[in-house]
Amino acid sequence: MRGIAAVSLWLFALAAPAGAYGAAATPIVMHVEGADIRLTTRYEEARTRVMLRVCEGCDAVVRLSSPAVEARFPLKGKTGPFWLTVGRVSFHGVPWLYLVKSTGSLDRILSPAESRRYALDEAGLEASIRVQSGVDRRLYLNELVKLKKAEGTFGFDAGGLRKRGDGGLEAVFRWPAGTPPGRYTIDAFAVSGGRVVGRVSRDVLVHEAGLAAWISRLAVNHGVVYGVLAVLVAMLTGLIARLVFRRMPLGSGRS
Amino acid sequence: MPFGNSSFGCGWGVAPRDEGGTGLDIFLPVAGVSLNAFVLVGVGALVGFLSGLLGVGGGFLLTPLLIMFGIDPLVAVATGTNAIVGASTSGTLAHLRAKNVDVKLGMIMLAGGVLGGGAGTVLLRILRQEGNADVVIVFSYVVLLALMGGLMFVEGLTSQVRGDYDAQRKSGAYRMLARLPFRMRFPVSDIETSAFAPFVLGIAVGVLAAVMGVGGGFFLIPAMTYFLAVPMRIVVGTSLFQMLFTSASVTILQAALNHSVDVVLAVGLLIGATLGAQVGASLAGRLRGDQLKIVLSLLVLALSIKMFNDLLLMPVSFLTLPGAR
Numbered sequence: 104m105r106g107i108a109a110v111s112l113w114l115f116a117l118a119a120p121a122g123a124y125g126a127a128a129t130p131i132v133m134h135v136e137g138a139d140i141r142l143t144t145r146y147e148e149a150r151t152r153v154m155l156r157v158c159e160g161c162d163a164v165v166r167l168s169s170p171a172v173e174a175r176f177p178l179k180g181k182t183g184p185f186w187l188t189v190g191r192v193s194f195h196g197v198p199w200l201y202l203v204k205s206t207g208s209l210d211r212i213l214s215p216a217e218s219r220r221y222a223l224d225e226a227g228l229e230a231s232i233r234v235q236s237g238v239d240r241r242l243y244l245n246e247l248v249k250l251k252k253a254e255g256t257f258g259f260d261a262g263g264l265r266k267r268g269d270g271g272l273e274a275v276f277r278w279p280a281g282t283p284p285g286r287y288t289i290d291a292f293a294v295s296g297g298r299v300v301g302r303v304s305r306d307v308l309v310h311e312a313g314l315a316a317w318i319s320r321l322a323v324n325h326g327v328v329y330g331v332l333a334v335l336v337a338m339l340t341g342l343i344a345r346l347v348f349r350r351m352p353l354g355s356g357r358s
Numbered sequence: 359m360p361f362g363n364s365s366f367g368c369g370w371g372v373a374p375r376d377e378g379g380t381g382l383d384i385f386l387p388v389a390g391v392s393l394n395a396f397v398l399v400g401v402g403a404l405v406g407f408l409s410g411l412l413g414v415g416g417g418f419l420l421t422p423l424l425i426m427f428g429i430d431p432l433v434a435v436a437t438g439t440n441a442i443v444g445a446s447t448s449g450t451l452a453h454l455r456a457k458n459v460d461v462k463l464g465m466i467m468l469a470g471g472v473l474g475g476g477a478g479t480v481l482l483r484i485l486r487q488e489g490n491a492d493v494v495i496v497f498s499y500v501v502l503l504a505l506m507g508g509l510m511f512v513e514g515l516t517s518q519v520r521g522d523y524d525a526q527r528k529s530g531a532y533r534m535l536a537r538l539p540f541r542m543r544f545p546v547s548d549i550e551t552s553a554f555a556p557f558v559l560g561i562a563v564g565v566l567a568a569v570m571g572v573g574g575g576f577f578l579i580p581a582m583t584y585f586l587a588v589p590m591r592i593v594v595g596t597s598l599f600q601m602l603f604t605s606a607s608v609t610i611l612q613a614a615l616n617h618s619v620d621v622v623l624a625v626g627l628l629i630g631a632t633l634g635a636q637v638g639a640s641l642a643g644r645l646r647g648d649q650l651k652i653v654l655s656l657l658v659l660a661l662s663i664k665m666f667n668d669l670l671l672m673p674v675s676f677l678t679l680p681g682a683r
Contacts, residue, residue: 144385144622176677177489185497186673188489243677250675281390311387315622319387322617330613333440333621334606340625341444344632 130158130301131293138305140278141312149278151307155264156271157293161300162212163264164205164223164292167276167307169285171196171231176247192243195233199283200256204263204274214297221292221299225259255279284310388620389433398623401427402441402630409631410638412651416631417442417572418506422499422661424623431495432486433620436612438571440624442605445631446573450595450602458595460546460588466553467596470560471567471604478568479611486616489678496665498570503662506576507655514651532587547588547596555585560600567608573601 137151157163174197180189205212209224218224222231225248232247234240251257256279264274286306293301311319321329383392401423409416417438424434453459485491538552559581563574578597582588588596613619 179673179676246675246677250677253674280392315387322388326614330610333619334609337440337444338447340628341447344629345448348633348636
């Protein structure tokens with residue numbers, strides 16, 4: 104029933120003439136598919152589709168992010184020929200996930216002040232993160248962003264918000280494997296003349312489900328039971344697989 | 359939070375982060391990554407195939423391959439140990455039925471194995487807390503693969519059939535070890551030696567299983583033959599018996615202390631490995647084993663060089679992911 108209501112609302116929004124979106128009225132309408140993410144063993148299905156309609160001539164930016172938390176990262180240093188962990192660096196206000204997609208280059212569609220104000224570009228994100236005192240802030244922020252980008256949990260995708268055939272915009276976020284369960288936020292911004300003219304937000308709930316959730320919980324909370332079970336499952340798999348494959352004709356050689 | 363991607367892996371087969379999946383990706387709940395089902399079973403099949411074809415243990419190949427595929431080294435090691443449990447179960451049962459297992463000797467080795475496995479697991483835990491477990495695991499593999507590759511290369515080159523191990527019975531080393539305290543008689547193996555020697559061997563195998571995720575057959579079989587003078591027929595059965603239960607205990611310890619066993623990964627690998635081993639064994643009679651051994655040795659040596667190079671390369675960032683739960 105809720106699904107039908109959501110679809111009706113979306114169709115209503117689509118049916119509305121583009122001219123109905125005045126910058127002062129409703130500059131942006133958002134519809135989200137996949138706002139309740141179940142992380143299961145079929146992980147590739149975990150994606151969120153964001154559909155937008157923005158005021159005529161407007162650009163748009165959409166951001167998927169998690170709450171900012173305090174985090175400590177191991178620091179590598181060269182010890183002899185190897186790169187070993189030589190310490191840890193603390194950061195405050197680091198989101199685990201921070202993915203931004205836009206209709207075009209942020210430099211082109213937004214003024215630097217607006218980007219920074221809404222933390223929509225790299226500089227804006229970095230400005231919102233605090234680094235432990237006594238270390239080179241610039242250096243470690245750069246390293247943090249480099250690491251998170253390589254991990255796929257920070258990303259700035261100019262052009263990732265694409266036009267649909269019906270004139271609306273669409274972005275698809277694929278949830279990175281290893282996404283911690285929790286509440287995430289999608290913020291969508293309508294941009295005109297280098298300024299944000301409208302903003303809508305929506306929460307997305309991520310929770311583990313099915314076999315993956317059960318295994319994950321058991322592994323963390325009942326390690327010994329999980330270990331015994333892993334041993335039994337391995338023994339059984341080994342025995343069954345051997346029985347099955349032994350019966351398969353695999354050639355006339357020795358087996 | 360699950361383990362992150364390994365900084366050593368090149369991520370082959372690991373689902374891209376922001377693109378559509380292939381529809382066959384399986385999420386590994388403890389490893390925290392998604393792997394293509396064909397890649398998962400294929401890695402097991404490759405290791406099983408080589409194992410069946412050349413008669414080499416697969417453990418030493420499995421863990422580095424998993425690391426190459428982007429699995430965290432700690433998870434690769436612990437899951438490799440879990441896979442060894444499955445791979446050695448039917449063999450152990452067969453040897454028990456054929457009375458090829460010296461249970462008394464095996465139990466003493468197992469006691470050492472549990473102790474060594476416990477020490478190795480705790481060592482890994484400390485190294486993980488220090489943030490250097492991955493480097494130690496990868497470096498251990500660089501050394502092991504170089505040794506294994508070198509040995510296989512020489513063996514393949516000289517086409518040397520392993521000598522009659524029984525001819526080495528009652529060697530000088532055996533006689534020296536037999537003089538140590540806690541002397542015992544082992545009727546099945548027809549030897550009388552100090553319990554200290556098999557116990558220490560067991561410890562070494564336990565440490566290897568915990569730190570590297572290998573069964574240790576490459577080390578155990580020659581050691582049991584040379585130092586303990588156990589007949590070859592009994593060596594194979596008893597080493598499998600000890601390997602099975604040492605790996606089982608290490609799996610439980612890794613799960614309890616490091617939360618690093620991924621049972622989904624282990625099951626996929628086992629299915630592939632069993633199929634691969636059958637195919638490999640069925641082809642073994644038709645192919646030139648010595649030539650294949652040279653090819654495999656070169657691949658193993660190349661893998662060792664690649665892993666060593668990865669250790670020396672400057673990381674993407676001076677910071678690394680916290681990585682552990």
